[in-house]
Amino acid sequence: MGNLRVITVAVLGMSLIAACGSGRAAPTLAPDRTVSPTPSPQNPVPSESSAASPAATVAASAAWATAEGARLSGNAALLDVTATGPRDAWAIGYQDSAEDREGLPAVLRWDGSRWREVKLPVVGAYHLEGVGASGPDDVWVVGNGRSAFAAHWNGQSWTRQRPFGVTEDYRLDGVATDGGKSWFAGNGPSGGVVLEWKEQEFHNVMNAGGTLNAITAREGDVWAVGVSEKRTPLVCHGTGDGTWDRTEIPEIPGGGLNRVWQISPSDVWAVGEITAGPDNPEVRYAQPLVLHWDGSRWTRVEVPVPRGTLHGITAIGPGDLWVSGIDAGHAGQPLFLHFDGRRWSREYGPLFRAYAEGQQYDESDDVGRVGIARVPGTGTLLAVGSIGSGDDEAGFLLRR
Incomplete structure (x- = not known):
């Protein structure tokens, strides 16, 4: 099969056993930032577990267990996950990818007992970027191939939609569903755009400029986030009456937002990273x-990780917020941050691969991306992501 590898989550779980106790020396983390002792979402009490560790790996939380999943063919990654209940969850991404080949969409579904692949009959589709669902018979996936595409699952079959027709200079990156309505975060030649699916058609409801990466909706409020034209965080807000605007936010040079989650109209969280650049030397x-x-x-809001990036966010309740991403000091393990309403704590997932001299890429043992979702009606969390890059990439599934 050349460089292609067939990877299952179970195989990655077995590699954890072989990997423990070895790994390359990671750079020492800079001291964590001091957080005000006055508890609030903006100034939470720092967790006792926030002290940085200089070790290449840290102890994985026993709460996060690898989940056996359907086989993904070749080089693969899982990029997003959602759940509508204990017996219905969806994970999406791509498979059969390579440096010289875009690959094919990957869709996995949890039925309460196992993950299995659901074929997406879309010709010309490469990668799926986002998934949103309001129930087992109302699921949207979005992604990109030769052009942007979206597909809807009605409980029995998929229906493909072309939000921008056949034009090749648009893409879709996020989708949110709520109360039978759906919204989409996309990007085109003029910047970010928000679409609404209404009366069996797509309607352009917001031209945002910059780039939009994700969207969330609840109780008639819709939030889309990304990066502005000035390379600062971008937030757009829509209401039930169809009004949209760009929300004033802190001016953070190099800042960008990857995900957003609404607990209530007055309690919304967004996560991403600040990257180096000429505006913030x-x-x-x-x-x-x-x-x-x-x-x-x-x-x-300050968090107890000084270097890294955040990819996912979800909440079980107002005092039970979870964020997923990568701690640059321990890049081989998924990072999970928890906020209980007063303080932040952090957990790490398993080490899937140990560093090996002469490995194909420097990033072959590093986590590439981590998404997270809550399972409604339970305290269960699901996480997905990828390990490695290029011709040496595999997806993973975790459950807490």
Whole structure:
């Protein structure tokens, strides 16, 4: 099969056993930032577990277990996950990818007992980027091939939609469903765009400029996030009456947002990173970025990880927020941050691959991306992601 590898989550779980106790020396983390002892979402009490460790790996939390999943063919990655209940969850991404080949969409579904692949009959589709569902018979996936595409699952079959027709200069990156309505975050020649699926048609409801990466919706409020034209965080807000605007947020040079989650109209969280650039020369490494909306303004929230990036966010309740991503000091393990309403704590998933001299890529043992979702009606969390890059990439599934 040449460089192609057939990977299952079970195989990655077995590699954990072989990998423990070895690994390359990771750079020592810089001291964690001091957080005000006055507890609030903006100034939480720092967790006792926030002390940085200089080790290449840290102890994996026993709460996060690898989940056996359907086989993904060749080089693969899982990029997003959602659940509508204990017996219905979806994970999406791509498979059969290579440096010289875009690959094919990957869709996995959890039925309460196992993950299995669901074929997506879409010709010309390469990667899936986002998934949203309001129930087992109302699921949207979005992605990109020769052009942007979306597909809807009605409980029995898929129906493909072309939000931008056959034009090749648009893409879709996120989807949100709520109360039978659906919204989409996309990008085109003029910047970010928000679409609404209404009356069996797509309607352009917001031209945002910049780039939009994700969208969330609840109780008639819709939030889309990304990166502005000035390379600062971008947040757009829509309401039930169809009004949309760009929300004023802190000016953070190099900041960008990857995901957003609404607990209530006055409790919204967004996560991403701050990258190095000419506008912020003091930033040498990517830094995690968390922003919180309290109903009147957005403020930045400090977290106990000084270097890294954040990819996912979900909540079981107002005092039970979870964020997923990568700690640059321990890049081989998924990072999970928990906020209980007063303080942040952090957990790490398993080490899937140990560093090996002469490995194909420097990043072959590093986590590439981590998405997270809650299972409604339970305290269960699901996480997906990828290990490695290029011709040496595999997806993973975790359950807490």
